[in-house]
Amino acid sequence: MTPFDESERRAWAGNASAYEAGFGRLCAHPVPRLLDAARVGEGVRVLDVGTGAGSVAAAAGVRGAVVTAVDAEPDMARRARRAAPGARVQIAALPQLPYRTSQFDAVVGNFVLNHVGRPRAALDELRRVARPGGWIALTIWAAPAAPGQALLGRAVQAAGVQRPAELPPLAPEDDFPRTVDGLAGMLRGAGLTDAGCRALSWDHRTTPEEWWSGPAAGVATIGRIVCSQGPAGIERIRRHFTALAAEFVTPDGALVLPHTALLGYGRVPA
Template structure:
């Protein structure tokens, strides 16, 4: 386990409910396209890696698939069990999964690869557990990010927040890859996958300012941990800038309209 992986475990510890009430709705947008890309349908044996609160697992079950779902965080697993009672949900994490070679017809990972320290190794493990010619489909956030993705980060930067030592700067240079179409398909090729293709998903996420702020205020994800680690004065400044910048995205109904962009890729074993 890398330093990055260890930090991710700490960042997400106990955050299941807070994530479900904030950013989970955002990540749910890509689920139908993700399952389509993996050709998930009735009778498919599907592994959902990094299931979070079980959104993907529940949607795959609704398609008639036989679903196994894993997550590294126990509070996420508890929520996933409730969301997808027909699925086999358990605690497990990349880069080592407790399954036999070729056990699944399809493997999906919704916004998971951005949370692992060695993405190529993680993809190789996904390749191991899918059957020959089976599909692996995944999503990650695109770089450069869309305007809505930068709102919280802009507020943090404008307030002069300082990164605490327990939050790593990012992946080791040898493990990182460009977060664009060619970078992601190239990573899949390097992991031994074939027929890799990638597309960009773009959408406006609608949320109230209070809902969107609840994530970082509760310490969810890297940004939330960064917010919580600041002094009370800096935290207040972050919130002030968040309120100021949020006005740029406000709609007539009072909700924020936050543009987002993600990469959706698939490849075969």
């Protein structure tokens, strides 16, 4: 496990409820297209890696798929079991999954590559457990970030807050371009055929209070950065967030945030 992986485990530990109430709704947006890209339908044996609160597993179950799902965080796994009662949900983490080679017809990961320290090794493991001819589909956040996705980071920067040393970034040698070409190229580099990628853009509708509640509760890396500052620092970031959020607030008080994700897909050679 890399230092980045260890930091990610700490960032998500015990935060399933706060994630589900805010960021979870955002991350559920690409689910139908993710499942379409992996050809998930009736009777398909699908593995959902990094299931979180279970939105992908639940949607795959509605399609009649035979669903297995994993997450590294036990509280996330518990929520996924409630969301997708027909799925087999286990605790496991990339890049080592407890499944046989070629066990699944389709493998999907909704934003999971954003949270692993060795993305290429993770992708190799996803390929290992997918059968020849099976599809792999993944979403990641695009870089540079869309305006709505960048809002919280801008508030932290405006408050003069630096990323704490105990939150290591992904090692440069493990990173890859978070672009259409970058993700498609990594999929091809893993030996997948018919590989491609497309950008998905949408406006996420929330409220300033809901959007602030996630980082204020310590959710994800941004939450750990916010909460590392103590009460006075947190309040300073919140004031900047409120001021910057005003450009995205509609007359009815909603916060409408433009986001862009990348959907990559490819097929294991038959």
